Amino acid sequence: MVATMTIGERQVALAISIFVALCGVVLAAASGSDPLLVHGIIIVLAGVAGVFIILRDYYAPEPGPERLSRYYDEPIKAGIIAALAWAIVGMFIGDWVAWLLAYPDLTFDAAWSTFGRLRPIHTTGVIFGFGGNALIATSFHVMQRTSRARLPDQLTPWFVLAGYNLFCILAVTGYPMGITQSKEYAEPEWYADIWLVIVWVVYFVLYLRTLARRKEPHIYVANWYYLAFILVVAMLHIVNNLALPVSLGSAKSYSFFSGVQDAMVQWWYGHNAVAFFLTAGFLGMLYYYLPKRAGRPIYSYRMSIIGFWGITFFYVWVGSHHLHYTALPLWVQTLGMTFSVMLLVPSWIAAANALLTLNGAWHKVRDDATLRFMMVAAVLYGLSTFEGSFLAIRPVNSLSHYTDWTVAHVHAGTLGWNSMIIFGAIYYLVPQLWGRQRMYSAALVETHFWLAVAGLVVYVFAMWNSGITQGLMWRTYNESGTLAYSFVDSLVAMHPYYIARAIGGLMFLVATVIGVYNVWMTIRSVPAAEGRPVADQPASLPAGEAAAPARG
C-alpha cells in the first residue's frame, strides 16, 4: 500500500500516524486506572503500527504517472479482506450469544462474558465491521467506475479505511470491559465517537472530490445512495453522540439528552442507522453489482428517482415507531407510524426495480450463484421492508414489540438482504480485483448460497414463531381477568426456538467461513487472468477522452 503512495503522501501518512500515537499517549497518561488506559494503549499501538508500515516501504520507488490511467483498487482489496475478517468475528459472537440465550449458564461466571457485553460485539462486528467495510470498499469501487475517475489521491482512502477499523476495534474491545454509552448501535464512548467524526468527514469529502472529477455527465443512482448514506450517517452520529465526558481521563460520558428526548434522539439515530447504513448504502451496492452481473439495463430510471427520494425523505421521520406505547407523546408516535406506512411503496419500488431488471436474465439467476445472491438480497429487502412498515402500525406493534418478532425482522434484513448483497458483490469483485480468471470453486459458492439461505430460513422462522408466541402469551388473560402466564412461562416456551435459532445462525456462520475460504483460495491459487478486463479501466475510454490524464 505504501509503495503506491507518492513521497509527499508518505510523509503526511507518517505525520498522521505519529499524531495518532501521541493522542493515545495523552489518553493513556490521563486515564489513571480507568479502562481508558487499555484504549490509550491500543491507539498508541495503532499509531506505531502505522509508522512501521510506512517506514518499511518509505524508500520504495515512487509510482509513476502511468498510475493515473488506472483506477486505484488497492484499498478496495484491503476493505474486502477487513469486511470478511469482521464477518467471521461478528457472526461467531452472534452465534455465541444465541447459545447463551438458550443456555444462560454459559457465562463462566465472568463479567465480560455476560449477554449485555457480548451482544454489542456482535452488532458492532457485523453492522459496522462487516457491513461498514463492505460499504466503504464497494463505494470506492463503484464511485471510480461510474464516475470514470480515479480516486483523487493515494492517502485519503487508506486513512478512511484504517481510521474506520480503528474505531471498530476501539468499540469491540471496550464492551467486554464495560465501556458503553448504553445507546443501541451507538455504544462506543466519546473519544471513539470523535475519531469517527473525523474519519467520516474525510470519507464524505473524498466521495465529493471523486464525484467532482467525474468524466460522466450524469451521476449514477448508486452514487446518490452512497452519498446519502455517508451524509446522513455523519449527521446521525454527531447528534446522537453529543455528550460530555466525566473528564479527559475517563471513558465515561453523559449524554446531552435525557428522558424521553434521549429515547427519541436515540431511535431517530437507531432507525436511520438501519435506513442509511443498512439500506441506502446497500442499495448503492445493489444498483451497481446487480445490473453489472446480470448484464441488463436498470428497468426504470423513473422508478429509481421515486424510490430514492421517497426513501431518503420518509425514512428520517420513522424512528419514533420504536417507541410506540411509551412516554413519547401520541402525536410523535402517529407521525412515526404514518411515515412508515408511506415509506412502504418507495422501498418496494427499489426492490421491484432490481427484480424487474433481471427480466431477460433469469436464466443467469438459475445458473450463476453470484447473481442469485443478489436476487435473494432484493427479494429479502422487499420482504423485510414490508414487514417493517407492518410492524410500525401501532396495534401490530403492541403484539410484536419487545418480542423475538423484532429479532426475526432484523435478521431477515441483515442476513437476507445485507449479507447476501455483500457476498454477491464480493464474488463479483474478488476475481476482478486480484486479476484472477474465476473464483477458486464455483461449487463452494453454490454451497455458501444454499447453506446461507437454509440458515436464514431456520433463523427467521424460529424467531417468528417464538416472537408471536411470546407476544400472545404476554397478553393472554384468563377467566379471572388476570394475565395467564408469568414472564418465566414465556421463557420456558422460548427455549426450543432459541436452540433452533442458534442452529440457524451456526449454519449461516459456517456458510460464511466457506465463503472466506473460497476467497482466500482464489487469491492464493487461481491462475491470473490475461490482463485485467480492459473495459473496466479508464484507459479504455474512447479515443480523445482517454488521452486526458486524470487530475491529481
Next chain:
Amino acid sequence: MGVIERDPHTGHGTTGHEWNGIKELNTRVPWPVWTFLILTFGFSVVWWILMPAWPLGTTYSKGLLGVDVRQVVSASLKSAAEERAAWTSQIDQKDYAAIQADDALMKDVRATGHALFGDNCAACHGLAARGGPGFPNLTDHDWLWGGTPEAISETIRVGVNSEDPDSRVSQMPPWGSNGALDRPSLLAVVSYVHSLSHPGAGADAAQLAAGKEVFAKNCAACHGPEAKGNPEVGAPDLTDDTWLYGGDLQSIYTTVYGGREGHMPTWQARLSDTERKILTLYVLDIGKSAP
C-alpha cells in the same frame, strides 16, 4: 449525451446514459406503484385528521377522535379492576378457611396466583416452588416461620432480614470463622447434628457424646434441646430430612463454620393486600397437591 437505444427484451427505450456499461431504461412507472402510493398517502392523511399528529408550536393537532392515551389506559385499568372485583372483593372479605372451602374462588386464586408467583417469587423459589440450595422449598410442608395462613402471609409482608421495620430476623452465627468453637468441638457438633437425621451413619460414639454437649451449650438456645427448631426465630428443625443449605457432613460443616443469614425481600410496598393474600392461598394450595 449518449444515443437512446431500444432494449430488445422489454422493448423500452434507454435514457441514453451509460456508466461503465450500465444503462437505464426510461420505462414508465407501473400503475400499481401510483395506486399504492395514493392508498398509503390517503391512509396517512385520514389518520392525521383523526388522531393527534402534527406539532403546532407549543401544542399539537388533537385529531377529530380526541384520543388521549393516558385516558385510554386509565379507563381500561379501571374497567379491568371492576371486572375482577367480582371475585377479588370476596378474597378481601372472607377469611382463609372460607376461601379454601370455596371451589370457584380457589379456581381464581390458582389462575391468578400462578402468574403472581411466577413474576415475583419464582426467581428464588423456582417456578414449581421447590426451592434450591439457600431457598426454601414451599411444597414440603416444612415451614421455618410457621405454616399457618397468617404466618405465611406475615412472612410475605415483611420478608426475612429485609429493610422492613417489622422484618423477621434470623441469624445463624458463625462458630468457626470467628473462633467461637475450636476445631474438635466443631467436628463433634457437626457429627452430632448429622446423626440426628442420619441415625446409624456409624459415627464414633464418644464424638457424638462430645457433640451433644457442645450442642446443648451453644445451639439449643435457638434450635431447642431436642433440635426440633423454633419458628419464632426461624431456626430449622435439625432432625428431619429438610435442609436449606444441604444435610451432608460437608454442608453442615460449612454452615456451622461460617454461619448463615438468608434474605427474603419485603413485599408490602410492591404487592397489594389482595395480591399477598392470593399468594398465601396459592402457596398453601400447591403444597396441598404436592406429595
